[in-house]
Structures are given as C-alpha cells and as structure tokens.
Amino acid sequence: MKITILPSFPFTRVLILFTFLLLGCVAEDRDIYLVLVEGEPVAFQQSRGSYSKVSEAHAEKLVKTHEKLLATTLDTGSYSKVYSFKHIVNGFAVHTSASQAKKLKKAHGVKLIEKDRGTKLMTSYTPQLLGLPEGVWAQKGGEKNAGEGIVIGFIDTGINPFHPSFAYDPLNPFTSNISHFSGACEGGPKFPTMSCNGKIVSARYFSAGAQTDPTFNASVDLLSPFDVVGHGSHVASTAAGNYGVPVVVNGYNYGRASGMAPRARIAVYKAIYPSLGTLTDLVAAIDQATMDGVDILTLSIGPDEPPDDTLTFLSVFEIFMLSARKAGVFVVQAAGNHGPDQYSVVSYSPWAVGVAASTTDRSYSCTLILGNGQIITGVGLSGPSFVHGDLQYKLVMAKDAVKANGTFPRTTAYIDECQYAEALDFNLVKGSIVICSFSTGFLDGTSSITAIIDTARNLGFAGFAFIANSTLGDFIAEPIPFSVPGIMIPRTNDSEIILKYYEQQTHREKRGIVTKFCGRAAISEGRTASYKGRSPVVSRFSSRGPDFIDIKRNPTDVLKPDILAPGHQIWAAWSPMSVLDPILSGSNFALLSGTSMATPHIAGIAALLKQHYPLWTPSMIASAMSTTAVRHDNQGEAIMAEGSDLYRLYPSTPFDFGAGFVSPPHAVDPGLVFPSEYEDYMSFLCSLPNTDPETVQTATGGSCSIHSFDNPSDLNIPSVTISALAGARVVRRRVQNVSGKPESYLVGVVPPEGVMVEIIPPWFTVSPEGVQDLVFKLNVTKVLDDYSFGEIVLTGSLNHVVRIPISVWPVLMA
Numbered sequence: 001m002k003i004t005i006l007p008s009f010p011f012t013r014v015l016i017l018f019t020f021l022l023l024g025c026v027a028e029d030r031d032i033y034l035v036l037v038e039g040e041p042v043a044f045q046q047s048r049g050s051y052s053k054v055s056e057a058h059a060e061k062l063v064k065t066h067e068k069l070l071a072t073t074l075d076t077g078s079y080s081k082v083y084s085f086k087h088i089v090n091g092f093a094v095h096t097s098a099s100q101a102k103k104l105k106k107a108h109g110v111k112l113i114e115k116d117r118g119t120k121l122m123t124s125y126t127p128q129l130l131g132l133p134e135g136v137w138a139q140k141g142g143e144k145n146a147g148e149g150i151v152i153g154f155i156d157t158g159i160n161p162f163h164p165s166f167a168y169d170p171l172n173p174f175t176s177n178i179s180h181f182s183g184a185c186e187g188g189p190k191f192p193t194m195s196c197n198g199k200i201v202s203a204r205y206f207s208a209g210a211q212t213d214p215t216f217n218a219s220v221d222l223l224s225p226f227d228v229v230g231h232g233s234h235v236a237s238t239a240a241g242n243y244g245v246p247v248v249v250n251g252y253n254y255g256r257a258s259g260m261a262p263r264a265r266i267a268v269y270k271a272i273y274p275s276l277g278t279l280t281d282l283v284a285a286i287d288q289a290t291m292d293g294v295d296i297l298t299l300s301i302g303p304d305e306p307p308d309d310t311l312t313f314l315s316v317f318e319i320f321m322l323s324a325r326k327a328g329v330f331v332v333q334a335a336g337n338h339g340p341d342q343y344s345v346v347s348y349s350p351w352a353v354g355v356a357a358s359t360t361d362r363s364y365s366c367t368l369i370l371g372n373g374q375i376i377t378g379v380g381l382s383g384p385s386f387v388h389g390d391l392q393y394k395l396v397m398a399k400d401a402v403k404a405n406g407t408f409p410r411t412t413a414y415i416d417e418c419q420y421a422e423a424l425d426f427n428l429v430k431g432s433i434v435i436c437s438f439s440t441g442f443l444d445g446t447s448s449i450t451a452i453i454d455t456a457r458n459l460g461f462a463g464f465a466f467i468a469n470s471t472l473g474d475f476i477a478e479p480i481p482f483s484v485p486g487i488m489i490p491r492t493n494d495s496e497i498i499l500k501y502y503e504q505q506t507h508r509e510k511r512g513i514v515t516k517f518c519g520r521a522a523i524s525e526g527r528t529a530s531y532k533g534r535s536p537v538v539s540r541f542s543s544r545g546p547d548f549i550d551i552k553r554n555p556t557d558v559l560k561p562d563i564l565a566p567g568h569q570i571w572a573a574w575s576p577m578s579v580l581d582p583i584l585s586g587s588n589f590a591l592l593s594g595t596s597m598a599t600p601h602i603a604g605i606a607a608l609l610k611q612h613y614p615l616w617t618p619s620m621i622a623s624a625m626s627t628t629a630v631r632h633d634n635q636g637e638a639i640m641a642e643g644s645d646l647y648r649l650y651p652s653t654p655f656d657f658g659a660g661f662v663s664p665p666h667a668v669d670p671g672l673v674f675p676s677e678y679e680d681y682m683s684f685l686c687s688l689p690n691t692d693p694e695t696v697q698t699a700t701g702g703s704c705s706i707h708s709f710d711n712p713s714d715l716n717i718p719s720v721t722i723s724a725l726a727g728a729r730v731v732r733r734r735v736q737n738v739s740g741k742p743e744s745y746l747v748g749v750v751p752p753e754g755v756m757v758e759i760i761p762p763w764f765t766v767s768p769e770g771v772q773d774l775v776f777k778l779n780v781t782k783v784l785d786d787y788s789f790g791e792i793v794l795t796g797s798l799n800h801v802v803r804i805p806i807s808v809w810p811v812l813m814a
C-alpha cells in the first residue's frame with residue numbers, strides 16, 4: 001500500500017497564513033446566540049418560589065452540561081458563555097461567531113439556536129375612566145386593599161425606588177403574606193438594598209447580554225436595578241403604584257396618580273439599558289421571574305420585529321413566555337407601536353396577552369392669542385405668559401432676530417428652530433413671544449424641544465410658539481410639560497394664520513430686515529384638563545393585526561392584539577435622571593403614550609382578578625377580560641381608530657382592538673370563561689399547517705403524539721379567527737361556569753359577511769360545576785377579498801353577557 005503524504009511545509013505555511021488572516025484582518029464578528037438544549041429545566045421538577053437542595057443540584061448539573069457542550073463543540077477561545085438558563089427552559093446564551101454557531105446547531109442535544117435580535121422599549125386619571133373605584137376596588141375593601149397578596153413582575157428599565165408611588169407606608173402595612181414568592185434585592189449604584197422596602201419586594205438586573213456589546217457604557221448603563229430612563233418606573237406605577245400620589249411637575253399639580261392595583265407588590269427585573277437591550281437579558285429575566293414566583297409578568301419591552309428564520313410562535317422569546325405560562329404566570333406584553341399598518345403586531349402567541357393602546361377622554365389644550373383677537377389652539381402643558389396682567393407681548397420670529405454681523409457655526413435651520421441661543425439678539429427676544437419654526441433639524445431628529453426651552457430660558461423669552469412649516473407639512477405633537485410658557489402649533493393651516501398676522505404687523509426695509517415689530521401675542525394656561533373627548537379611540541401608533549406566523553407575514557388563526565387599554569397620554573411615575581428624554585429630566589412624573597403604557601393597565605387589572613379568584617389560571621383571567629370588553633365608545637358608537645390621515649377617525653375591527661376595551665367591573669363577573677392550558681397550546685402548535693410536529697417538539701420539548709386538534713382555530717380562546725376559510729369548517733370551544741350558580745345561556749350570532757355560522761347547541765344550562773362544549777359550524781356563502789367580522793354573544797339568564805369576536809376571510813375552495 002502506498003500512502004501519499006502531502007508536502008508538509010507549504011501546507012503549514014498556508015495554514016499559518018490563513019490563521020493570520022482570520023485573526024488579523026477578517027476576524028468574524030461575534031453575536032449572542034440563544035441555544036435551547038435537551039433535558040428538563042428545574043421548574044418543572046420542583047414548584048416555583050422554592051429552591052430546594054435537589055433543584056440546586058439539578059441546576060448545577062445543567063450548567064455543567066452547557067459548559068461541556070460548548071467546550072467539546074466550539075474552538076477554545078472562540079466563545080464566551082453569557083448565561084445558563086435552567087429554571088423554566090434548559091439552554092444557554094453564548095457570545096460567538098456565526099461559523100461557531102453553525103457548529104453548535106449541528107451538535108448533539110441542541111434543539112434550537114437563534115441569534116439575539118435585541119429589544120426595544122415599546123395616569124393619574126385612568127382608574128376613574130375604567131370604573132375601578134366604585135367597581136372592582138369597592139368589592140375588596142377599596143383602594144386600600146386592591147391587589148393585596150399579588151406580585152407583579154416588571155421586565156423593563158428598572159425602577160426609581162425613591163418615588164412616592166413606590167413608598168412603603170408603615171402606618172398602612174400589607175395584610176397579606178406573599179409566601180409564594182421569593183426574590184432578592186441586588187444593590188448597586190443608586191440602589192441601596194433597603195430600596196426593597198416591602199412595596200418593592202425584589203429587584204434584580206440582567207446585563208450579561210448587554211455587556212457583550214461595546215456600546216454598553218457602565219457610567220450611564222448602571223449595573224443596578226435603578227431606572228435612569230423612567231420607562232420602567234412609569235410602567236410599574238401604572239400597574240401597581242400607590243394610591244393617590246400627587247402629580248406635581250414644574251410646581252403645578254396635575255391631579256393624583258394611582259396604579260390599577262395600588263396594593264400589589266412590585267418585583268423589578270431590569271433587562272434593558274439606555275444604550276441597548278438584548279433578547280438574552282430579557283429571557284434571562286423571564287426565567288428568573290418565573291422561578292421567583294411572580295403572579296403576573298409585564299413586558300413593555302421586547303423584540304421589535306418578527307424572527308427571520310423561525311415561526312413567530314416558536315422563537316426563543318415565545319418559548320420562554322410559554323414556559324412562564326406553563327408555570328402559571330399571567331404574561332402580558334405590548335402589541336407594539338407600528339400602527340396604523342396592518343400586520344404590524346409584535347405580540348403573536350395565544351399564551352401571552354397582547355395589549356393595544358387607546359386614547360382617553362382627557363385632553364389638554366393651550367392657545368396662542370394674537371393681538372387682533374384671533375385664537376389659535378395648540379399643544380403643550382404650559383403656564384400662561386401673562387403673569388402680571390400684561391396680556392400682549394411683542395411677537396418676534398427667530399429668523400428676524402438673528403444677531404447682526406455674527407458668524408455662526410450652525411446653519412440657519414437651527415437658528416430658525418431656536419436651537420441656538422448665541423445666534424439671537426437678546427434685546428429683541430427678551431420679553432417677547434418668539435416664533436420658532438419647524439425645519440430640517442426636527443425632520444432629521446437633530447433638533448429638540450429641550451433646546452428651544454433652554455434658549456427661551458437663557459434669553460428670557462416671554463414664551464415660544466413652535467410652529468409647523470407649510471413646506472414640510474403638519475407634525476405630530478404630544479403634550480409635554482414646559483418649564484417656560486410655550487405652545488406647539490402642529491398644523492400648517494394654523495401656522496399660516498400666525499405668519500400672515502406677523503407679516504402684516506412687521507415693518508421691513510428693502511433688504512427684508514425688520515425695522516419695527518408691531519405684532520402682539522400671549523400664551524394661555526395650558527395645564528387644565530378637559531374630559532369631553534370621544535373615547536376610547538384606538539391610537540394611531542398601536543400595532544394592528546392580523547396575527548401572522550412568519551416574517552413573510554402569512555396570517556394565522558389567532559386574534560392579535562387581544563385587548564385594548566388606555567395608552568395615550570398617561571401620567572405616571574418617572575425617574576428625574578431621564579437620560580433618554582432630556583426634556584423630562586428633573587421631573588418626577590411624565591405624560592407618555594405607547595402600547596408600553598397600555599400593557600401595565602392590563603397587568604394591574606389581572607392582579608385584581610387574581611386577588612378575587614386565586615385559583616384562576618392565566619387563561620381564565622385573560623378570558624374574563626376579553627369576553628366582557630366593550631366595543632362601543634363613550635358616545636355609544638362603535639369604537640373608532642386613528643389612522644394614516646391625522647384628522648380623520650376610521651371604523652375599527654378586532655385587528656385594531658382585539659376583543660374590545662377592557663372593562664374591570666364586568667371582568668370580575670364574567671359568568672363563563674374559555675380556559676386553555678399548556679397541553680392545549682401544544683395541540684395548537686402541533687396543528688399548525690405551516691409546520692411539522694418535529695419542529696414543534698424540538699422547540700418546545702413537548703410531544704405532538706397525544707395532541708389532536710383538527711385546526712389551530714380549535715384552541716379554546718375567546719375569539720374565532722380563520723385566515724382562509726375555504727368551504728366549511730367546524731370550530732370547537734368549551735366554556736366553564738365561574739359564577740357559582742346554575743345559569744341558562746342563549747346563543748346569538750352576528751355572522752361575518754360572506755359566512756354562515758351555526759352554533760350547537762343554540763341554548764344550554766350550565767350547572768355550578770359545569771362545563772359546556774360548543775360547536776360553531778362556519779360555511780362560506782360568498783368569497784371576499786378581505787377579512788370580514790362578526791361576533792358570537794352568549795346571553796345568560798343571570799344577565800351575564802359573554803361576547804367573542806369572529807374574524808374570517810372567506811376564500812375560494814382550493
């Protein structure tokens with residue numbers, strides 16, 4: 001036998017050269033990969049909230065297997081492990097290159113691997129709006145008891161523990177124990193361990209993922225649960241802030257703030273930082289919160305786009321939420337802020353409640369009064385400019401007040417926008433109402449209202465009017481507390497009136513230089529609220545359904561969003577550092593909008609329901625909120641939605657508001673609920689047409705063999721959604737009594753256009769111990785080119801009304 005040995009020298013040289021290239025020039029970028037592996041995690045062997053010797057040993061064993069798997073699969077020095085997940089999911093996060101990740105994917109025991117996608121951040125008055133004080137609170141001893149014994153976990157930017165919304169009142173101690181919960185208080189910068197004061201029962205932070213990124217900056221991205229942003233404090237106080245805390249900003253009292261469940265306890269899981277957020281830290285927080293024993297988990301943060309190579313339901317993030325749900329946690333997440341486009345939700349799975357945002361009937365308006373008596377309405381939480389009875393100030397446009405003969409490093413756009421105090425003539429602008437105009441700096445995001453306010457304060461403006469520019473169009477303005485008198489005029493038609501008046505009153509010489517300013521104006525009080533608006537209206541930014549299964553946005557048979565809650569202009573606690581919003585720095589409260597603000601409303605209401613019915617599962621709580629949600633507004637008309645045209649309202653559908661606007665007084669007594677548990681979610685996943693059982697089994701660790709739904713639309717949720725109904729389909733549901741009394745129900749249906757719906761049985765009596773199976777037979781009567789909507793209404797003899805929305809797209813038979 002002849003063995004040919006390749007010449008060794010050139011081979012080695014090539015190898016060395018190649019290695020050198022790899023290290024020196026084309027070193028691969030590293031990312032974090034989330035990896036799920038075979039084997040049971042700790043939580044499903046032991047009960048939550050307790051960590052026995054046995055589970056500790058099991059956890060240690062899992063960590064060792066993770067390390068061994070990495071060491072035997074990947075090249076030494078090519079990776080670092082970021083976390084081991086061992087509580088509710090068995091897996092780890094590893095910081096490594098794409099080529100190493102490819103090796104991992106093929107390794108024995110690896111079920112799923114996914115690259116980290118990053119995460120984004122997505123009320124003084126809302127308790128009254130939702131009817132809580134006289135409704136749910138009253139039944140449980142009022143606000144002094146609302147939410148007692150319930151622990152809400154918040155995965156967010158942390159918390160400001162010095163805020164009165166989170167103070168512990170020793171004169172009003174908690175009456176319930178929370179022995180089902182065991183947390184920890186991780187101290188650090190600005191967060192002494194005594195911050196866990198009894199109201200805040202636990203505070204942890206997760207940073208290993210974020211710290212792999214060079215943009216992480218420990219001087220602003222504090223390694224402690226302290227909230228330097230404000231978002232986490234806002235969210236936590238909306239759900240569980242103390243009752244009746246005065247909202248004082250810039251010395252003005254806007255009313256009192258209160259959480260939905262003011263006596264619920266708060267567990268903080270900081271997992272997003274001012275510089276960045278990773279999915280890795282987020283899932284590590286879900287893992288820990290579930291193990292700690294939170295009752296409710298609030299996610300006003302999350303990945304901002306669908307996963308690109310797995311089904312939406314089967315990404316690592318959804319699997320962690322499913323595991324939390326399996327462990328009994330009510331998981332609530334923001335639907336997203338990508339509205340009003342369709343298919344824009346970032347909440348996909350039926351095991352987490354996705355919350356859409358609406359307006360409230362409260363509005364603030366302030367006005368600019370011109371010297372000729374014309375009154376222009378604008379936006380801004382501003383005090384009046386007329387403090388001393390002096391109603392009229394000189395009106396000066398910034399571009400007409402530029403210092404003569406100056407040379408300025410910045411372009412005229414910034415000067416017109418009042419961004420740059422050095423460029424303005426102090427003698428002209430002091431004591432004047434100065435017109436600052438929207439220009440290219442605001443368009444590209446390099447200018448700010450904060451800079452206008454700084455300029456106004458430094459130069460002693462009587463006030464500023466920040467007006468739209470006809471060339472650039474209207475802008476969207478949200479009220480912000482101004483520390484100096486000011487008004488935003490976001491509509492070009494209004495700003496044209498101001499400019500017309502200004503030009504009429506302003507004398508110019510030939511070259512256009514102003515010789516005399518004769519225009520006069522004043523700014524009125526803008527901080528008083530009026531409560532007359534149509535409400536709720538689905539907010540423009542609120543993400544819309546239909547729900548979809550992959551990045552191509554193939555629709556699926558689940559309704560998203562699930563429910564609508566207030567999320568527009570919500571007053572709640574803030575963190576004065578406010579590192580991402582300089583305009584709010586120094587404030588203890590902020591008025592914010594987003595599905596981030598709607599989410600904690602649902603979390604707090606879920607806490608109230610859990611307090612009433614400690615044995616209810618998360619799906620029963622979610623069902624109670626959905627079937628009792630209202631679909632009309634305070635004018636008695638169908639809920640409307642904001643849309644692409646800023647000044648129009650559009651008719652809305654369940655893809656905008658889910659089941660409707662949450663109604664706690666009804667949710668606490670729903671009559672019937674539609675329960676579904678972990679096994680049902682497995683059946684749902686196994687019945688998806690777009691996947692195969694092996695993929696589902698791999699991702700979840702469960703089995704498809706015992707699961708037998710005909711269609712995903714058989715999942716027992718309080719809605720019926722069919723993305724392509726070709727011919728006939730039978731949909732099954734099971735309702736469970738929760739009223740404790742026998743009750744007869746009559747079944748009614750408003751069929752969607754193009755669909756016939758028959759329900760069997762048409763009426764039934766459910767005993768106090770009873771469950772009732774329902775069969776809905778749907779059949780296409782007319783093919784349409786879009787979804788159509790209807791509803792099923794079960795009307796009980798004891799006045800319970802149980803409604804579920806139907807959304808169906810009738811298509812041609814294949």
Ligand SMILES: *[C@@H]1O[C@H](CO)[C@@H](O)[C@H](O)[C@H]1NC(C)=O
Binds near residue numbers: 177178179
């Ligand atoms: C806490 O409450 C549980 C159930 O309500 C009870 O079994 C337990 O003894 C209580 N623990 C303490 C320390 O009061």
Ligand SMILES: *[C@@H]1O[C@H](CO)[C@@H](O)[C@H](O)[C@H]1NC(C)=O
Binds near residue numbers: 219220
């Ligand atoms: C970190 O943040 C501080 C405070 O904002 C800043 O002064 C510093 O330049 C930042 N460091 C880096 C490397 O960006």
Ligand SMILES: *[C@@H]1O[C@H](CO)[C@@H](O)[C@H](O)[C@H]1NC(C)=O
Binds near residue numbers: 404405
């Ligand atoms: C600006 O320059 C012009 C001509 O160069 C001069 O006449 C005028 O006095 C200067 N104005 C000021 C305020 O310095």
Ligand SMILES: *[C@@H]1O[C@H](CO)[C@@H](O)[C@H](O)[C@H]1NC(C)=O
Binds near residue numbers: 439469
């Ligand atoms: C409006 O914007 C355009 C383009 O940026 C600019 O040329 C114009 O001067 C602006 N108008 C006003 C009134 O500021």
Ligand SMILES: *[C@@H]1O[C@H](CO)[C@@H](O)[C@H](O)[C@H]1NC(C)=O
Binds near residue numbers: 491494497
């Ligand atoms: C400007 O346009 C809006 C929306 O069309 C309208 O509501 C408002 O009254 C208009 N303002 C004036 C002064 O015409």
Ligand SMILES: *[C@@H]1O[C@H](CO)[C@@H](O)[C@H](O)[C@H]1NC(C)=O
Binds near residue numbers: 727728779780781
């Ligand atoms: C559905 O409707 C069609 C006619 O519209 C009818 O022929 C068919 O039998 C129906 N199918 C079922 C299952 O009811």
Ligand SMILES: CC(=O)N[C@H]1CO[C@H](CO)[C@@H](O)[C@@H]1O
Binds near residue numbers: 737739771
């Ligand atoms: C409140 C009440 O009576 N609930 C009963 C309803 O029926 C279930 C069985 O499906 C019983 O377990 C509940 O006690």
